[in-house]
Amino acid sequence: MxxxxxxxxxxxxxxxxxxxxxxxxxxxxxxxxxxxxxxxxxxxxxxxxxxxxxxxxxxxxxxxFPEIQLGRQLISKDGTRKFTFEVEPGKEIETVWIPTADEERKTICISSQVGCTLNCAFCATGLLEYKGNLHAWQILDQIIQVEKIVGDRATNIVFMGMGEPMHNYFSVMKAAHILHDKDAFGLGAKRITISTAGVVTGITRFIENKEPFNFAISLNHPNPNTRHTIMDVNVKHPLEKLLAVARKFTQDLDRMITFEYVLIPDVNMGRENADRLVKIARSVNKCKINVIPLNTDFTQWRRPTEDEVGEFVSYLRAKAGVPILNRQSPGRDINGACGMLALKGTRKEVEV
CATH class of the missing domain: 1.10.150.530 (DNA polymerase; domain 1)
Structure with a gap:
C-alpha cells in the first residue's frame, strides 16, 4: 500500500x-x-x-499541499460573500466573507465541522447531517481560499460558521494559534473569536490553557428551566453551570466575554426574559451582549420588527450596565447570516 x-x-x-x-x-x-x-x-x-x-x-x-474545493459562491447586495467548499468527497461546508461598508473590518466566518453535533432550534446547520470534524488544515484553508478569491486579506476571523467549535477543540485551537503566530497569518489574538453554544467542558479547558483569543457564548435564552427548548446543549450543560464557568472566565483570565442572543418574539423577548438577562449581565459583570434578530424561517417563529428589537435593546441598555450591540444580519439575502448556513442543504428528519 x-x-x-x-x-x-x-x-x-x-x-x-x-x-x-x-x-x-x-x-x-x-x-x-x-x-x-x-x-x-x-x-x-x-x-x-x-x-x-x-x-x-x-x-x-x-x-x-491539499486544498478544499470551491463549489459555489453567492454575493449579497451588501458585499457579503458566501462560499460552499467541498472538503472531502460528499462533505461540504460554508464560509462567509463579511466586509463593513467602509471595509475597515473584513471578517471571515469559518466552519469547524461538517454539519453540527448540536441542534439549536433556530439554526439551519443543526438540521444537517453531522459528517465529522474538520482538520486544522481544512479550517485554515477556508481563509486561504477566500482571501485568494476576493483578492484581499481578512482583519478578523470568527469561528461562528457550521459546527460547534468546542466539539472540535484541538483542531480549532491549533488553527487559532497558527492564525495568531506572527510568522504565519500574524493576526492579533483580539481579532480571533472562538464561539460555543455552551459546552462547559470546552470553556473550562480554554480557561485552564489561558487561551488568548476572544470568546463568545450563544446564550439565546436566560431561563434555566426553558433554555433546553431552543438549545439542546443545555441538557448536558445546564445554564447554571454555563454561567458559573463564564464568571470563572472573566475572573481567571481578567477578560471580557461576549454573550450572543438571538431575538425570537414570544420565545425569549418578554420583559421577564429581559430582566433575567440583566441579572446575568450584572452577575458576570465583565461581558457584553450582542443581540441578533432571528434570521431563519423554517420554524413557526417570526423575525422581530425593528421596533421590537429597539425596545428590547433600549431596555437592556438602561438596566444591564454592560455594552449592548445590535448586530445586523449581513448576507441575509444569500442565506449567509447568523443561523442560516446550510439552510438549503439536506436536512435531518427532525421536528421543527
Missing amino acids: KEEKFILKGKRLEEIQDFCKSIGVEAFRAKQLYTGIYKNRYTSISQFTTFSKELIAKISENAE
Whole structure:
C-alpha cells in the first residue's frame, strides 16, 4: 500500500521541523516552509524559489499541499460573500466573507465541522447531517481560499460558521494559534473569536490553557428551566453551570466575554426574559451582549420588527450596565447570516 504523504498545511512549526528531520532535510528549511505556506500563501512546493530542484523533488515526494474545493459562491447586495467548499468527497461546508461598508473590518466566518453535533432550534446547520470534524488544515484553508478569491486579506476571523467549535477543540485551537503566530497569518489574538453554544467542558479547558483569543457564548435564552427548548446543549450543560464557568472566565483570565442572543418574539423577548438577562449581565459583570434578530424561517417563529428589537435593546441598555450591540444580519439575502448556513442543504428528519 502506498504511504500517505505528510500534509504540510495545518501543521505547527515544530511538526514541520520533525518532518524535515525525518526525511533528512536541513532544520532551517522548516521555517521557510512554515512562512511560505501561511505568510506568503504559497500553494505548491515549486513556489519556493530558494529551494533547489533536488530539494523540491524530495519534499514533493513526501509531502503535499491539499486544498478544499470551491463549489459555489453567492454575493449579497451588501458585499457579503458566501462560499460552499467541498472538503472531502460528499462533505461540504460554508464560509462567509463579511466586509463593513467602509471595509475597515473584513471578517471571515469559518466552519469547524461538517454539519453540527448540536441542534439549536433556530439554526439551519443543526438540521444537517453531522459528517465529522474538520482538520486544522481544512479550517485554515477556508481563509486561504477566500482571501485568494476576493483578492484581499481578512482583519478578523470568527469561528461562528457550521459546527460547534468546542466539539472540535484541538483542531480549532491549533488553527487559532497558527492564525495568531506572527510568522504565519500574524493576526492579533483580539481579532480571533472562538464561539460555543455552551459546552462547559470546552470553556473550562480554554480557561485552564489561558487561551488568548476572544470568546463568545450563544446564550439565546436566560431561563434555566426553558433554555433546553431552543438549545439542546443545555441538557448536558445546564445554564447554571454555563454561567458559573463564564464568571470563572472573566475572573481567571481578567477578560471580557461576549454573550450572543438571538431575538425570537414570544420565545425569549418578554420583559421577564429581559430582566433575567440583566441579572446575568450584572452577575458576570465583565461581558457584553450582542443581540441578533432571528434570521431563519423554517420554524413557526417570526423575525422581530425593528421596533421590537429597539425596545428590547433600549431596555437592556438602561438596566444591564454592560455594552449592548445590535448586530445586523449581513448576507441575509444569500442565506449567509447568523443561523442560516446550510439552510438549503439536506436536512435531518427532525421536528421543527
